[in-house]
Amino acid sequence: MKVGLFFGSFNPIHIGHLIIGDIMRDKTNLDEVWFIVSPQNPMKSSKSLLHEFDRLRMVELAIADNYHFKAMDVEFHMPRPSYTIDTLTYLSEKYPQHEFKLIIGGDNLNHFHKWKNSGQILEFYEIYVYPRPGKNKILEHPAIRFIDSPLIDISATFIRDTIKEGGSVRYLVHPDVSDYIRDKKLYY
Known part of the structure; x- marks a missing residue:
């Protein structure tokens, strides 16, 4: 089975993540997409990060x-911060x-190029890339495949800020995620 690994903080998961997952499965040879909830991305601040179990539950x-x-x-049980190469190696084994x-x-x-063992990732794994708003670096490599998909400019930061301000995120997150956020009073 071909599995796409979609790593993220998912703080919170939003409609953009779901659209990307669906497009990747639909427009490639993937049978499944696994959403890997990262407890701590080594390149991001953790100050506004919810507990990983809340983020997993929302996913x-x-x-x-x-x-x-x-x-x-899977990364909840691995050393922190989480490095993609370590998770890829673990899952492959x-x-x-x-x-x-x-x-x-x-x-x-x-x-x-700053990722831990980025060359090893390129050597052993194919990378499916979706476009993001702004500058997207074009990296020529046989392991990198750009997938035609819409530009989705929804950010978890915008969602968190909107919730803090008392605004609606009704069409930005799945209804069950919205209920979970409201019921647990997350991001307020």
Whole structure:
């Protein structure tokens, strides 16, 4: 089985993430997309990060109706901060029957060379890239495949700020995620 690994803080998961996951599965040879909830991205601040179990639960709620999607907490049990190469290696050893592809945004190519063992990632894994608003670095490499998809300019930061300001995120997140945020009083 071919599995796309979509890493993220998902703080919170939003409609943009779901659209990207669906497009990647639909327009590529992927059988499934696994949403890997990262406890701590080494390149991001953790000051506004919800507890990983809340973020995982929101992912589970958002993808519950799509049997091609799976929520994964694999990085919860690994050393922190989480490095993509370590997770890819672990999953490849645990699930040798699967062929893993990495799903990233075009903006991540701007600093991909700074990722731990980026050359090893390119050597052993194909990367599916979706465009992001702004500058998307074009990195020529046989392992990198750009996927035609719409530009989605929704950010978790915007969603968190909107919630803090008492605004509506009704069409920005899945309804069950919105209910979870409201019921647990998250981001207020």
